[in-house]
Amino acid sequence: xxxxxxxxxxxxxxxxxxxxxxxxxxxxxxxxxxxxxxxxxxxxxxxxxxxxxxxxxxxxxxxxxxxxxxxxxxxxxxxxxxxxxxxxxxxxxxxxxxxxxxxxxxxxxxxxxxxxxxxxxxxxxxxxxxxxxxxxxxxxxxxxxxxxxxxxxxxxxxxxxxxxxxxxxxxxxxxxxxxxxxxxxxxxx
Numbered sequence: 157x158x159x160x161x162x163x164x165x166x167x168x169x170x171x172x173x174x175x176x177x178x179x180x181x182x183x184x185x186x187x188x189x190x191x192x193x194x195x196x197x198x199x200x201x202x203x204x205x206x207x208x209x210x211x212x213x214x215x216x217x218x219x220x221x222x223x224x225x226x227x228x229x230x231x232x233x234x235x236x237x238x239x240x241x242x243x244x245x246x247x248x249x250x251x252x253x254x255x256x257x258x259x260x261x262x263x264x265x266x267x268x269x270x271x272x273x274x275x276x277x278x279x280x281x282x283x284x285x286x287x288x289x290x291x292x293x294x295x296x297x298x299x300x301x302x303x304x305x306x307x308x309x310x311x312x313x314x315x316x317x318x319x320x321x322x323x324x325x326x327x328x329x330x331x332x333x334x335x336x337x338x339x340x341x342x343x344x345x
Contacts, residue, residue, distance in 0.1 A: 166284030169291035
């Protein structure tokens with residue numbers, strides 16, 4: 157049987173990480189593209205490119221200041237595209253390498269916030285959805301940022317066509333039930 161690689165996507169604060177955690181608990185392997193992006197962000201050539209694009213205030217002690225960057229790029233669509241371009245080739249390469257190191261896994265879920273960030277052949281795409289107020293509340297608390305900042309990010313993100321939608325407006329128990337239902341529906345359990 158060919159391995160399935162399933163993307164889990166959704167807007168910021170929708171619950172992608174919570175679903176990945178639930179899937180891990182059920183024995184599935186997951187890969188987090190945000191974590192891969194952090195590895196790419198620590199590469200000196202990437203730090204230099206971002207500093208050239210956004211200015212020295214976006215770098216502190218040789219590291220990217222994601223909070224400052226977030227405030228800048230989600231206010232300017234062109235800046236966001238340029239910033240994302242810097243990262244996506246590196247993330248795609250790390251994802252490909254990570255998947256190659258998991259040869260025995262029959263299903264791997266990939267948590268990816270920006271599905272069209274790079275070209276990749278997904279076997280399925282699952283989208284997580286929650287209402288906008290829930291997303292804003294979750295992210296403002298989690299990241300200690302303003303609601304205006306979260307709304308700017310949400311407004312820059314578009315929904316993607318998908319094979320399956322998981323709604324996440326309840327608690328973690330309801331989300332876990334929805335994940336098990338999705339796995340059953342997709343004949344993965």
